[in-house]
Amino acid sequence: MTTSAPNPSGSKGAVRRGNAPAEFSSRLLDNVVHVHPLTTTLMFGPVVAVCVYFALGRAGGWALLGWAAAGYLAWTLSEYWGHRVVLHWEPEQGFGARLHWLLHGVHHEYPQDARRSILSPILSVPMVGGAVYLSSGLGSLPLTFGAGYTVGYLSYDLFHLYLHHARPKNRLLRHLRELHMRHHFRDDTRGFGISAPYWDELFGTSIARRQGNSPT
Template sequence: MTPTKNNFDYSIPQQVDRLRASPRLFDNALLDKLSRVHWSVPLYVYIPVIALLAVKSFQSFSAMVVIVSAALGYLLWTLTEYFGHRFPFHYKHPSKFGARIHFLVHGVHHDHPNDPLRLVMPVLLSAPIMLIALLVVRVLFGLPYGYPVLMGFMIGYLAYDMTHYYTHHAKPTTRLGQTLRRLHLMHHFRDPTRGFGVSAPWWDYVFGTQHVKQERERASQD
């Protein structure tokens, strides 16, 4: 397995109220309010965009081309999710400024993982990612070829956000749901240097960052 470096200053909160706490992040009231978001907001923001991309895609290409291109976009999202979570989200810069940025981006989530208003990306964070994705697909594929790719990318993003909220607040009854929840909570409470794929955990097996068998067995007994 690929060794991982634990440069994430991690400690497991001991009290339930701390797990659910929603600390103030900014002195500015508006910025602090924008740092919190209801889990349904990404659906309202991005489903209309996905619908528009779908219309443009099916107007320009056959159904097979759209499906294959969207699948490519989804695949690109899952890699973005994995590498974004593994490296930028879990890199703690030694400077005070770097530590502050790290805490704002992801550290607060590990300190208070059940904060219901900080489990999906605020639009202020997700919108720049989508704009960068648009620029990338435009350069790589051109338009309108990039439309179905971007559609698949956005579908993958919504799947990630909804899965992330689900793993923290749902009580899954299906085997898939239970597996996703167990793997992600192990990332929080067993080993934060493993299990970076939230909606796409297979990349952990590809890149050698999956939870080891002993940890999975021990977690299933808890």
């Protein structure tokens, strides 16, 4: 099985209209690496339901809500650092370059391709699975931590898709869309918190800042 060459346009930051070509000669493998938005919802929605079901009765209501909020907060940090460190790790050649293209480079080149706007299961499954395992396998955290983390992930994925395909009229949503479009079309070394841009403010990578201010 072969994959397409990283960045086939030959120039970093090029943007193409429409959907990206298949990454693999195997259609099945291509559909595993890049999934439809409905697929990721069907995959992880039941995870939230199962976590909440088994968490009920293990602690008081406020404790369960507290762990769910902690799980959501943990996701927002995963979103920021995963986007900044993992998805924007950009080797020039070899396996690393191909992996970057599969996980995120293709999204920057084909930003309107809905399947490339959804985080690949190569990353989402281990991340969500790890959070749920931490919640249950060690016995130290209620399962609502995993539920909150999974809700955070799904919210991020669908919100990211929304920012690429919608024209929001709400002032806040328009602002968030503008920040993300700046990340795509102005400076991809900033603006990593898509659903949680406050981490960019905290860690010095806000895309709303002047160009003279370098990220930390």
